Amino acid sequence: MSPSQTTPVRALIADDEEGPREQLRAALQRLWPELDIVAASEHGVDAWDDFLAHEPELCFLDIRMPGLSGIEVARRMAATATPPQVVFVTAFGDHAVSAFDAGAVDYVMKPVDDARLGQAIARVKSRLQSAQPSPVPGPDLQSLLKQLLPAATAHKPRPIQASLGREIKLIAPEDVIYFESDNRYTRVVYREPGAAKDGEALIRTPLKELLAQLDAEEFWQVHRSVLVNSRCIASALRIDESSMVISLRGRDTQLPVSRQFQSLFKGQ
Amino acid sequence: MNRLRNFFRQLDWRVALMLGPRHRFSPEQWRRLAPLVEISPNVKVAAVINALLLSLMLVWGLPDELMLWVYAVTLLFSLAVLGLGVAVWRRPTMKRLYLAYGISIFPLGVITGMAKVLLRDRPDLVPLAHELLLRGAAFAFIAAMSIWVLAMWRNEFLADWLHDEDERAQKLELARRLSSAQIQPHFLFNSLASLQHWVNTQDERAAPLLASLTAYLRATLPLFDRQLLSIGEEAEAVGRYLEVMQARLGGRLRFSLALDPLAAQQSLPPGVLLTLVENAVEHGVQTQLSGGEVRLQASLGADGSLCVQVLDDGPGLPPDMPPEAPQAQPLSHAQSSLGLQNTRLRLQQAFGARASLCLSNRAEGGCQAELLVRPQA
Numbered sequence: 001m002s003p004s005q006t007t008p009v010r011a012l013i014a015d016d017e018e019g020p021r022e023q024l025r026a027a028l029q030r031l032w033p034e035l036d037i038v039a040a041s042e043h044g045v046d047a048w049d050d051f052l053a054h055e056p057e058l059c060f061l062d063i064r065m066p067g068l069s070g071i072e073v074a075r076r077m078a079a080t081a082t083p084p085q086v087v088f089v090t091a092f093g094d095h096a097v098s099a100f101d102a103g104a105v106d107y108v109m110k111p112v113d114d115a116r117l118g119q120a121i122a123r124v125k126s127r128l129q130s131a132q133p134s135p136v137p138g139p140d141l142q143s144l145l146k147q148l149l150p151a152a153t154a155h156k157p158r159p160i161q162a163s164l165g166r167e168i169k170l171i172a173p174e175d176v177i178y179f180e181s182d183n184r185y186t187r188v189v190y191r192e193p194g195a196a197k198d199g200e201a202l203i204r205t206p207l208k209e210l211l212a213q214l215d216a217e218e219f220w221q222v223h224r225s226v227l228v229n230s231r232c233i234a235s236a237l238r239i240d241e242s243s244m245v246i247s248l249r250g251r252d253t254q255l256p257v258s259r260q261f262q263s264l265f266k267g268q
Numbered sequence: 269m270n271r272l273r274n275f276f277r278q279l280d281w282r283v284a285l286m287l288g289p290r291h292r293f294s295p296e297q298w299r300r301l302a303p304l305v306e307i308s309p310n311v312k313v314a315a316v317i318n319a320l321l322l323s324l325m326l327v328w329g330l331p332d333e334l335m336l337w338v339y340a341v342t343l344l345f346s347l348a349v350l351g352l353g354v355a356v357w358r359r360p361t362m363k364r365l366y367l368a369y370g371i372s373i374f375p376l377g378v379i380t381g382m383a384k385v386l387l388r389d390r391p392d393l394v395p396l397a398h399e400l401l402l403r404g405a406a407f408a409f410i411a412a413m414s415i416w417v418l419a420m421w422r423n424e425f426l427a428d429w430l431h432d433e434d435e436r437a438q439k440l441e442l443a444r445r446l447s448s449a450q451i452q453p454h455f456l457f458n459s460l461a462s463l464q465h466w467v468n469t470q471d472e473r474a475a476p477l478l479a480s481l482t483a484y485l486r487a488t489l490p491l492f493d494r495q496l497l498s499i500g501e502e503a504e505a506v507g508r509y510l511e512v513m514q515a516r517l518g519g520r521l522r523f524s525l526a527l528d529p530l531a532a533q534q535s536l537p538p539g540v541l542l543t544l545v546e547n548a549v550e551h552g553v554q555t556q557l558s559g560g561e562v563r564l565q566a567s568l569g570a571d572g573s574l575c576v577q578v579l580d581d582g583p584g585l586p587p588d589m590p591p592e593a594p595q596a597q598p599l600s601h602a603q604s605s606l607g608l609q610n611t612r613l614r615l616q617q618a619f620g621a622r623a624s625l626c627l628s629n630r631a632e633g634g635c636q637a638e639l640l641v642r643p644q645a
Contacts, residue, residue: 016554017516019462026468043557066555091457111461209557 008036009128010054014047014070015062015089020110024060024089027112032121044068048076049208052224052260055082058124060108063090067212076216080260085124157214162188162201169201173214177248178255179227181207189253198251220264222246222257236265288362289423293430298359300433301426305358315353319346322410326403331396338400342407345375349411356415360423365415372411376404442613452546455512462516477515484508488542496618499566499576500532502541506564509542513549520559521549531566534574534641537614543607544578544637552580552635560634572643581634585627615639 011028015021021040028035035058039050045067051059059077061070068076074086088107106120159170175191177198185202192199211219211227220230234249236257244257244265257265280290293301323342327335352368383397459481466474487505503525510523545564553560563579608625615623622642630636 016520017458017462018518019465019516020458023461023465023468026465045557064554066557091454091461110457111464 008034009058010036010038010056011058011060012039012041012047012050012054012056012084013037013060013089014039014041014044014050014065014073016043016065017062020062020089020112023110024112024117027114027117028060028121031114031118044070044073045208045212047073048211049224051077051084055260056084057128058085058087060087060089063088067209072216076221079263081263082260085127087120087124160188160190160201160203160205160210162203164201169199171199171201173218174229176219177229177232177251179207179210179219180255181225186210220261222255222261222264224258224260226255228255238262283420288365289360289419291423291427292361293426297430300430304426304429307354307357315350319343319350322346322407326407330399334396334400345372345407345411349415353415353418356419357422360419360426365419368415368419369412372408372415376401376408379404442610455546459512459516473515477512480508480511480515484512494538496535497538498533498535499527499541502536502538503527503532503564503566506541506545509545510549510562513553517553517559520556521553522559522561524561524563526563526565528567531568531574531576534566534568536576536639536641537611537618540611540614540639541576541578543611544576544639547607548578548580548582548635548637552582556582574639574641576639578637579630579634580636581630581632584629584633584635615641 013021013024013028015024021042025037025040028037038054038056039047041047041050044065047059047061047065047070048068051073059074061073063070065073070088074088077083077086086106089110089112090107091110106123108117108120157173159172160176162169162171171188171190175193177189177191180187180189184204186205186207188201188203190199190201207225207227211221214227218230219227220233221227228246228248232248232251234247236244236246238244242259244262245254246257246265247254282288283290320343323339323346326342327339330338349368349372352364352371356364356368380401383401387393387397459477463474463477463481465471466477484505487501487508507525510521510525514521514523541564545562548562553562560581564577565579566574566576568574608627612625615625619641622644623640625637625639627635627637
């Protein structure tokens with residue numbers, strides 16, 4: 001039943017500094033050779049995107065990272081359909097440590113030492129075997145993580161700048177209906193005051209970077225490549241076990257909801 | 269008219285009408301004042317000699333047969349008043365002061381009453397009684413006044429002592445926070461994490477990082493023993509700090525130092541430059557996906573005014589952060605705000621109103637911390 005018996009456990013590690021990241025990777029390879037490290041992300045935005053791409057069962061997250069902090073990434077992961085086990089990696093003197101101690105969140109200190117990492121691994125293994133949910137989704141821990149969220153999220157989102165021919169258009173985030181990205185561009189669909197039709201523009205900023213700048217309560221990620229203004233969502237429709245679509249207020253467009261984000265729409 | 273109003277505003281009626289001392293202390297404050305209640309033996313002996321002499325003065329020139337009696341009674345009251353003095357010394361409160369007033373004046377009333385009754389059929393003794401009454405009144409007056417002065421002085425003294433104590437505690441706290449805030453354990457352990465990995469893997473980046481970290485510690489640890497430090501000396505520590513961060517962050521951090529030689533000789537409270545640069549790295553570079561650049565520049569104006577700027581090209585100030593006095597901030601800003609507050613406080617202690625520190629957003633993006641010290645007038 002447990003994934004560790006059939007396939008190796010897959011893990012993601014994230015740290016914005018190369019030294020600690022590689023040190024952790026080396027220590028993990030030494031202490032848990034069967035562990036499959038599927039991604040070593042260089043910042044929070046990458047960590048989130050790599051998580052969506054690989055769906056690892058275990059994530060080691062540094063706390064202070066550019067883009068999204070480790071705590072923000074953990075909160076997002078906890079809300080998905082496949083919440084992973086999370087172990088925070090932090091340096092001595094970080095204000096989060098005292099909160100972690102109180103909240104029984106798994107964490108290891110940098111520089112990582114084998115004994116402490118071994119304990120964390122043992123705990124993670126026993127939880128993976130008993131298929132217990134990660135400690136992160138509990139309501140107490142969610143609120144704990146929320147308290148620890150750095151002020152970066154309080155930044156006022158800046159307007160989106162899109163080039164339309166020679167004109168550069170400034171789009172206020174609240175006017176955006178949704179973002180959809182492919183490998184190279186992100187398509188912005190937005191309300192144009194006075195116009196009958198919605199406006200469209202292409203920007204170069206990848207979706208994963210946009211979602212670090214936007215308010216997560218306002219813009220819901222429903223797919224790895226789709227970010228929707230929650231006020232524009234009219235309804236969600238379940239097609240079958242694995243697929244779901246949302247329709248937008250007063251528009252014909254339907255957008256897919258990937259399995260990971262279907263828990264956003266659970267009814268009350 | 270205004271001066272009159274001001275005069276009355278400064279008036280404390282409790283003191284002006286001699287009603288009693290003005291400061292009241294909480295139980296917690298009394299507990300802190302407890303070690304101050306000891307009265308030195310010198311004061312005790314001096315008080316007893318005073319009482320003996322005062323009693324002697326009061327009986328001077330009285331008929332011999334009365335003298336001994338009056339002396340004994342006066343001495344008894346003197347000792348009672350001294351006892352009250354001790355009580356007021358220990359706790360200069362309104363209650364004890366009024367008790368002392370009562371006890372100094374009450375016997376006078378009793379004696380007057382008794383004299384009236386006893387002397388009804390001895391008119392020859394009336395002048396003597398008047399004489400005694402007068403001396404008694406003088407005694408009561410002196411006793412009451414001394415206790416009043418004692419209570420007032422002692423009350424002010426204790427209040428001052430508490431105030432000084434609070435101030436000293438505040439200074440100590442500031443010093444403690446400074447020394448613990450400056451070498452950030454977070455910085456140290458993160459650097460060690462990189463170092464350990466590079467040592468383990470025999471990466472050639474280990475040796476320069478260790479050298480920079482050592483130089484940083486050597487330059488920083490003695491920094492805070494001094495009142496003022498030249499900009500040139502502190503820039504040495506800043507340079508080492510930036511080298512360590514650059515080794516850790518790789519290509520994400522770029523920096524430059526531009527110090528005008530005359531400006532480098534100027535002095536600032538130690539730690540000021542380091543705090544500003546650390547802030548720029550933490551908020552302007554480390555939060556950026558693509559990294560950033562930090563620039564420290566210092567110049568001296570023609571009029572002798574010093575201008576130090578720390579520039580970064582990061583996301584700029586959060587919109588809710590007032591440039592002058594950042595106070596209540598969310599967690600991650602709380603620490604750097606504390607650093608800024610300390611910095612402002614130390615600049616103020618060193619230069620008074622001549623120094624100013626202002627954070628602003630740059631037109632080309634990023635944040636600018638500008639420190640100005642105007643020359644002494």
